[in-house]
Amino acid sequence: MKKAFSWSLILLLIVGMLSACSGSKNANGDGDKAIKLTVWAPEYSEQTMKVYKEIIAAFNEENKGKIEAKIEFIPRANKYAYEDKISTAASSNSLPDLLMMDGPNVSNYADAGIIQPIDDVVDDKSAFVDSVITQGTFDGKLYTLAPTESTVALFYNKKMLEEAGIHPPTKLEDAWTWNEFYEAARKLTNKEKGIYGVNWTLDYGEWIIYFSGPFVWSNGGDFISADTKKAKINEPEAVEALTFLQKFTKEGLVNLQPTPDEFETGKAAMMLMGSWEWNKLKDYPETEWGITYYPRSPKGKVVSPSGDWCFGISASTKHKKEAGKLLNFILNKENVLKVAKSENKPAARHDSFEEMKEWNEFPLSVLKDQVLHTAHPRPRTTSYPILSQKYGEAVQNIFLGADVKEQLDKVAKAYEEDIARKK
Template sequence: MSRAKLAFVLMLIVSVMLVACNNNQDASNANDDMESDNTKDGNTQEVAEVIELDMWIHQSGEDETNYNKQRIEDFNEAHEGEIQINVEVVMDDGGSSYNDSLNAALVAGNLPDVLALDGPFVASYADAEIIAPVTDYISDEDKEDFVDSIIEQGTYNGELYSLGAMESSVVLYYNKEIFEAEGIEAPTTIEDAWTWDEFMGVAKQLTTEDRFGLNLFMNYGVGEWYTYMGAPFVWSNGGALISEDGTTVDGYLNGPESVEALEYVKSLFEEGVVTLTPSETQFEEGKAAMALGGPWIAVSAESADLDYGMMPYPYSDVPKSPSGSMAYAISSQAEHPEAAYKVMQWMTNEESTIGLSEVTGMPPARKSAFESMESYNELPKKIMRDQVVNTAHARPTTPAYPVLTDAFAQAFHAVALGEDAQSTLDQQVQRVERELRRFNK
């Protein structure tokens, strides 16, 4: 291009820019005049910017996933022009895939604003600064409506980090036909729950050559199920998995109460009332008279047209029962934490908890939801409600929980195989203590 042409092009560009600037100035002046006129008329209007939030929910059963997605759509509709949620369903294979995705997002600096997480791992997420506290956002009235175990599960170092949309429990299911034939009367209240001795006696009575007295679902594998289902044996015996201040497991995980509890579990296998290798539908087929299982067993039993009932979890000194499930939290990287909390609150409000309970069969996380759902005010589900409200015990809130739960699960499995409880727990204490040293500095 010649110098003359280049000069012409540059002059043209400058002219266009000057015209644009003048037009912008004119438009700005016009807008100023309009704003001035609107102010005089008392009609000042501000156009609010829509806050966009990213949200992760874990992949679950189709009905549960679809329900959660629908609730998010309902939120977007109710908050149109204010908040928009962009949701992503993230793979959760029951292992570490979901956690791996979160860790990768943390390192990359692109965590979602709102995320689902497994309740027992709240302390680990909080300590890793993946999630932020919501203590300042929740009202006292709203907090009071959640069952105690949900608040206990979501609290770490005195700060509330998560809220659950549903709770869970493990009850003692029983085959009504078998119980009637054997002349056994099932307890219907926590006050009448069987002691360990009574439980063992009935389990032995119900065990025959072609039927086990009990199913513990050992086929689920060595993992969180063993801690979730099995830890109440320790708690009801006055024991604990970790010290109250969370600094040590020595003298707790391997303390006399814990050892005695696992020796009792061991005796169930030694007496032959339960097997390490039950079939997938052992209870539903009548091959086990009782089953210590979660809410999902009611669903499979009903599908099999089994006439079943529920009893409270058996105990040693004080009735205790399992608790804990998926919860919601706010990312530590959220730019709009108050808006993110509105999402968290929506997904755990009374309407959400009732709907989720109806879809999944899991007990709701709110007291008001229990009052609204007639099925939980009568047997058999009344047993589950009474446990959630009165005997539910949250798993330990410690950043070392992933190692602690694996240690307990390994010990539970070992004693089921016939290993000595004391030596097994002593060995597991060593590895958990090593992990705790990372957080006790």
Template sequence: MRKRVIAALLAAVMVSGAFTGCGKTKERVNEQGESVITVWSPSDEPAIEEWWISKIEEFNQAHEGEIELRREAIVRADSYAYEDKVNAAITSNDLPDILYVDGPNVSIYAANEVTLPLDDFFPEEEWADFFDSSKQQNTYDGKIYAVGATESSVALYYNKDLLDEAGISVPESREDAWTWSEYYDAAKKLTKDGVVGTNIIMDKGEGLSYVLEQFWISNGTDFVNEDGSAAQGYLNSAEGVEAAKFLNSLIQDGYANIDPIQKEFHNGKAATMLGGSWEVATLEKDYPDLNWGVTYFPVADGDGIPTSPTGDWAASVTKNVQDMDAVKEVMRFLFSEENVTTYAQAISKPPTRVSSYDVLEEYNEYPRSIFKEQLMETGHPRPRTPSYSVLTAEFAEAMLNIFTGVDPQEALDTAAEAMDKDYNKYYANN
């Protein structure tokens, strides 16, 4: 709930014009006369922090006397600490030059002119090297507002021993991906002896939107319309209600838990799991005795559309930038082919540049190849709407209500109405 309040306050501040601040942006030049370019991004695991230290040193040595690159790593122990700091900087007119934002939040900053278009930061041939899924995530109103180094995907993990015992074979090609009915039937057969057939809940917040939106897309609809201005007739469409009913059947029939235990699949308590691409590294490192595999994201029955989630954090350039040439130099450095490759390697996520896969050959081999294939062929970003924070919170609430007995149409109607109300209040006339 608090995230919704923060989002609403942010929108209200920005739309009112108060976000322009009450003073001039601080001069960004150091004692040596170098342009100082500051990056804000969330603090991360040691390998990524080491990557940043190394790359900042490399950049500063190469640009001595001209540009100094600095980074502020913001701890996210409080899940809203990062957003709180950004919101405060908007009101005080003291944003960094480069701001990392989570994929679905690109739109809200772009819509409120907090961030700037980046289309001219790379030549056309370089943009062509970035995955379409990443460019789509970072596009608002036809312009690119952020650049990412890594992507994500979700596929169906399975316990090989349990599936072999049940006599269940898994699809070996994307064209043969399980339909919803086949997925349901497998979950039914696999639910026994204290083990549920599947796990569909990554978390009870934004993870629900990230994973479950694909059931709407595969069934021929989406959460919102193409320009992100309306959820009515999409989120709560007949196709959307059908998707919600299917997911609810897994819960109500006992084949998935609404309150799964921690690491349910990893600990052998769920036979399958809709899990992120990052789980490969976790399973390899921490669960060496688990005999597991990965197959493709399920598709709707009939003429279901093959689809899979995408998205990750990306770097945007804020309205407070003073030295645009220096910022372009930094962005081209951070998202060069080499640095995208090494960053992706350090964080164990798929890179956004196609050429990086010539170096990271592990993505050309199973199981990581599944995620690469999905990103290139079926990837779909979360809804690009400045009202995403309201949409995702309302969707999560709707699905949890559905899982506990609320009529799917009623729950989705309420969520769609809330998202449209937010969009019409803050963005419809922009």
């Protein structure tokens, strides 16, 4: 009996040890229990959200029993509701494993410890366009990658320009200089008919720095110094660029209170607008339109804005390896192509972009040319939120007639005070 009891006890101990080992594997995600991953993204169109849901479902099927991901789309009730949610989650240590962010927020989030470097989990950085890599890099390390890119170009009404005898450039090397752009806008403005030479949206949001930044960079200016400690936005090159833009509003070539469809309905002959505009124009079949390159300073070359929403891995995730696997899956060739087509935006992967054949033909080829050859990201600094906000306010005032240098001095002062406080 003693021998039988001993063998039974040994058997029970072995079973217990195996159970403990099995439980340990489950806790680490190596057993039958799948690791749970959460993804945050801002609300998109129904079509794009459907595509992302399908991508996540395909990932879950491929990793069934090992990893299970869930995507949550956060409403943007106001322009910064999504960012506010991220800040709150960071404070309460409740961030998701993977999160999307707008391009200029990367440096701020990296510096604040909200996201972490991803060089060690990304499959192939070289697959992505240069502007996406630049946007996602902070302090020499890669923090984010994006599925799509964006740009801004000069859309124009074909009929109006033909009637005015104006022939917009079709090649990058022939891009209009500022003066040529101004003369075209002046010639196309017809105040009796209520037609403006050009339209550019006016708001206090991110658009102001996005569309006007290229004028500063093309003129040899910048917003901040290379080490991010000093402001340069009030230096002569930037002042000259904003003075040039002010001329349009002073002379009534731009409507200070435009309607949402001013260009589309023929009330503006040209429009500085993002690459997504061509999709909107499908709803206005009677409007014949074309695209030409971003106007350049006589002192420099064509510069176009770039930057789009991108994915990063939160610093608080307990599953970086698995989050990296999900990141690579979302950003593979096929899935980037699906997302880009759903948004009608340029794909941020070279191989995906090549599959979008319509972007090789005029006029969309202009947008592709800019994405690949003239793209410039917004300033990368931990004080970007202050810079963008104060600059937007200043430019609004400039367009209303305020002194350019005085307004840009205020931006420089606010930026340097904020960066000094952070340092």
